[in-house]
Amino acid sequence: MDKNIYKPYLAELREIKRETPDVKTFKVEILEDIDFNYLPGQFAMVSVFGRGECPISFSSSNFRDDLIEFSVKRLGKVTVALHELEAGDRIGVRGPYGNGFPIDDWKGKNLVFIGGGIGQAPLRSSIRHVLAERESFDRIDIFYGAPSTEEIVFEDELYQLEDRNDLNVYLSIDEKEGGWSRFVGFVPENVERIAPSSENSIALTCGPPVMIKFVVKNLKELGFESDEIFTSLEMKMKCGVGKCGRCNVGSLYVCKDGPVFSYDQVQESPLSIEEI
Numbered sequence: 001m002d003k004n005i006y007k008p009y010l011a012e013l014r015e016i017k018r019e020t021p022d023v024k025t026f027k028v029e030i031l032e033d034i035d036f037n038y039l040p041g042q043f044a045m046v047s048v049f050g051r052g053e054c055p056i057s058f059s060s061s062n063f064r065d066d067l068i069e070f071s072v073k074r075l076g077k078v079t080v081a082l083h084e085l086e087a088g089d090r091i092g093v094r095g096p097y098g099n100g101f102p103i104d105d106w107k108g109k110n111l112v113f114i115g116g117g118i119g120q121a122p123l124r125s126s127i128r129h130v131l132a133e134r135e136s137f138d139r140i141d142i143f144y145g146a147p148s149t150e151e152i153v154f155e156d157e158l159y160q161l162e163d164r165n166d167l168n169v170y171l172s173i174d175e176k177e178g179g180w181s182r183f184v185g186f187v188p189e190n191v192e193r194i195a196p197s198s199e200n201s202i203a204l205t206c207g208p209p210v211m212i213k214f215v216v217k218n219l220k221e222l223g224f225e226s227d228e229i230f231t232s233l234e235m236k237m238k239c240g241v242g243k244c245g246r247c248n249v250g251s252l253y254v255c256k257d258g259p260v261f262s263y264d265q266v267q268e269s270p271l272s273i274e275e276i
Ligand code: FES
Pocket: 236, 237, 238, 239, 240, 241, 242, 243, 244, 245, 246, 247, 248, 253, 254, 255, 256
């Protein structure tokens, strides 16, 4: 069947995993006979029947995951309603929308992923995509930070990635906790401490705006050019379809022109990334 990106498809929640006290990952199967292909960084409009619809980034990879995954923080009316659902319940999914990370353009390069909190969702999709063809990329560094151990999303997966010898993982929590042997401090400090090389490198970052602000500053000090730093501004989106006018960054609309931007695209806008 031809896919119509404006039509919501009926989908079923196959599995729900609690990641943190307010984040869950939903594994979703589209119940209609369509090829639902998407890129890391793209998003879908997810509807909870009778409660509304909201934009949510994919946290899975089309390349290696059979089911679509959405990792969702309980934050507004629709996401609260989504968190109340159980495996077997049905939702609507339409999309995919947005541009996504141009990962295939980065083959042969070093990749530096820098995530904070639930901002890791689109980066997880990108990491899974990249690891499905690991040999196409050079060095891979993954930074991730959360306020506390309780708030680490994708915790088991991050620990499994730490055990691999073909990439480097640098985890952090904001404040000291008993039993935590990794870095204590904010994500930008961890980036400054490790100082990943900017040579032949691309950095992808997503997380709270204040984290992105200082991560970008540190990356620039390490020699990254503005067009070598990419971020997803998915958190700016509301309606997701160009109607509400609430996602603009200067003349750009996050939902229509993004949500993925290189830093040189947004730094020139009157509303710079530091103010988002
Ligand atoms: S999210 Fe509503 S116009 Fe972009």
